Amino acid sequence: MSTSSTHAVRAGRRTVEIHRPDKVLFPDDGISKADLADYYRSVAPFMLPHLRGRPLMLERHPDGIDGPRFMQKDTPDSYPDWIHRVEVAKEGGTVTHTVCDDIATLLHLADQACVTLHRWQSRVGRLEWPDRMVFDLDPPEGTPEGAPGDDFDAVRRAAHLLGELLDALNLPSTLMTTGSKGLHIIVPLDGHSPFDDVRAFARDVAQTLAAAHPGELTTAARKQARGDRLYLDVQRNGYAQTAVAPYSVRARPGAPVATPIRWDQLDDPATHSRRWTIRTALEQARTAPWDGPAPRPRALGPARRRLDALR
Structure with a gap:
């Protein structure tokens, strides 16, 4: 059921109202809230x-992507009571995060002009114990965003080098374009190592790879120290840090989508971090790039011993 100001969408046992469905969120592309x-x-x-x-963590753009951006952690009291929440400790208090467990919640977030969803690396009930490790690869500073061709080559090569090192550590990994300029390489973990250990291990992996390829890769946090080298970013592995969720729309012209890909797609000349958009990502999702038996989550202990032997 629709009116000029609302559009009712059925989601399982619930009906979610999309208010102002014709509100344009992506002006250059004519993409509306509906x-x-x-x-x-x-x-x-x-x-x-x-x-x-x-x-x-919810990235909201109530006036469209050209308007103010709100990074929302705390769940407003106005959200329906059926939406799952979790209270999380922070310095000096707590914050109540939204948890998206169903289609109705996802639609309510769209109604709130939540364009992009950023997720934790751990789950409710085991918040201190991440079950995934993330490496973020972006082109070197100064690479024009959206430029075709060579700007992605450094990311592609770094992904191959990192994937080979992770294979040597017996750590299976998956790939995802970020919808921006780069890639995330994601390693499933068994959830028995705390955040500090996971981040330290990810840092050591990145430093090992950068030491082997010092002209191409760096772990320098300061942009001025990176030069034209690609930064191996492991900061998303800390407690309360987030990474863009698979299939999230990014608040950029064209409405690009963070899209899982297969390793064999990485060298496809057409593959680029801006390839899939809100209009095409569903087709890629249906190819089930992460389908089949999921990589078995790994413990860090054996991988740590293998890494130490390589260093």
Whole structure:
């Protein structure tokens, strides 16, 4: 049911109202709030397994992507009581994060002009114990965003080098374009190592790789120290840090989407971090790039011993 100011969408046992469905969120592309909600409703079967049970940080653009951006951690009292929440400790108090466990919640977030969802690396009930490790690869500073061709080559090569090192450590990994300029390489963990240990291990992996390829890669946190080298970013492995969730729309012209890909797609000349958009990501999702038996989560202990032997 629709009116000029609301659009009712059925989601399981619930009906979610999309207010001001014709509100344009992506002015250059004519993509409205209703379009955003339709996309998230369609992609939900592929997206929700990556969201369930994880605290979220919500990137909201109520006046469209050209307007103010709000990074929302605390769940407003106005959210429906059926939306899952989790209270998380922070310095000096707590924050109540939204958890997206179903299509209705995903649609409500779209109604709130939540364009992008950023998720924790751990789940409710085991918040101190991450079950994934993330390496963030972006082109060197100064590379024009969206430029075709060579700007992605450094990311592609770094991904191959990191994937080979992770294989040597017996750590299976998956790939995802970020919807921006780079890639995330994600390693499933068994959830028995705390955040500090995971981040330290990720840092040591990155430093080992950078030491082997000092002209191409760096772990320098200061931009001025990186030069034209690609930065191996492991900061998303800390407590309460987030990474963009698979199939999230990014608040950029064209509405690019953070999209899982197969390793054999990495060298496809057409593959680029801006390739999949709100209009095409569902087709890629249906190819089930992360389908089949999921990589078995690994413990860090054996991988740590293998890494120490290589250093």
